[in-house]
Amino acid sequence: MASANDRAVLQAIFNPSTPFGDVPGLHQEEVPDDDSCFDPELLKQVKELEKQGVCAAESGDLTSALQLFSQAIHILPQRGSAYNNRAQALRLQGDAAGALLDLDQALALTGSTGRTSCQALVQRGLLHRLQSRDDEARADFEKAAALGSEFARQQVVALNPYAAMCNKMLSEADLDAL
Template sequence: MENQHISNHDKAVLTRIFNPNLPYGDTYDEDEQLEEAFEEEIETAEVLEAKRLEVEGVKGALADLDKAIQLCEGHGKVACQAYTQRGLIKRLQEDDCGAKEDLTHAAHLGGQFAKHLLVAMNPYAALCNQMLADVMGRLRAGEEQMD
C-alpha cells in the first residue's frame, strides 16, 4: 500500500470536522497526540490520591446536580444550569447520549450555552456553521472594501 500524502488543506478540513472546538487555523497533529497519550505519568502516592479525590468530587457534583434538578422539578433557570453542568460532566465521561439528553433539556429551558454545545457535538453542523461564518466574513470584508 502506498503512503498517501495529505495536504495541509485536507488536514485543516479534517480537523474542522473531527475537532470543531479547536480555534480556527489550528490543526490536529495525530503523531504528536499519540506521543502525548503514551507518555507515562509517574504515579506517586500523591498522584493516586489526587485521582481518587477527583473521582469522588465528580460523584458528589453529579449527586448535587441531580438533587437540584429534582428540587426544581426540571424547570427554571436553576434546572437549566444544572442540566448544562451535568451534561458537561457526562460529556467529559464520554457519555455522549446522556450529555445530549441533558443539554437538550437545558436548551429547551433557554440555555444558549447548551444550544452551542449541542451544535459543537455535531461535527458536521459545526463545520457548516464555520464555513457559513467564513463566507459571511468574506462578504463583509468585500462590502467594506467597496464602500
C-alpha cells in the first residue's frame, strides 16, 4: 500500500494543477445505502434473501444464488442491491452481458451515491476492463473512487497511461546502477 507521501507525489505528477499532497477524496468513507423509503418488513425479507444468495454463491451454487437474488428483486424491484448481487453471480457464471444489464439497473435505481452504487461501478469497471474498454472502465473507477473505493483509486492509477509508462521504465531500470 502506498504511503501518504507516495500518494502526494503521484498526485503532483498526474494532476499538476492541484496543490502538492491534495489527494481528492482520499479520506472519504463509503456511504451506506438509504433504504428508509422501503417497507421495513419487505426490506428485512429481501436482505435475508440476499444474505442467503451470497452464501449460496460463496459455496459455488450460482443457480440457487441467482434464484434468491431474483426473488429479492421480485419483492422490491426498486432496490438496487439485489441487482448488484445478481450481477456478481451472473459474472461468475460467465454472463457478462446479463451482469452489465443488472449493473446498469442497479445504478439507475441508486443514482450516484451509496455503497451499492460504489460496488456496481467497480464491478462494471472490471467488466469493461476485461472487454478492453479502458475508457469506460476508467470513468466507472473514477466515479467509484469518488464514492470512497480504494480499489477503484488503484485502478484509476493503473489505467493511467503515464503510470503504466513509468512502471515499465522502472521495471526495466538497472536499480543496482543507481
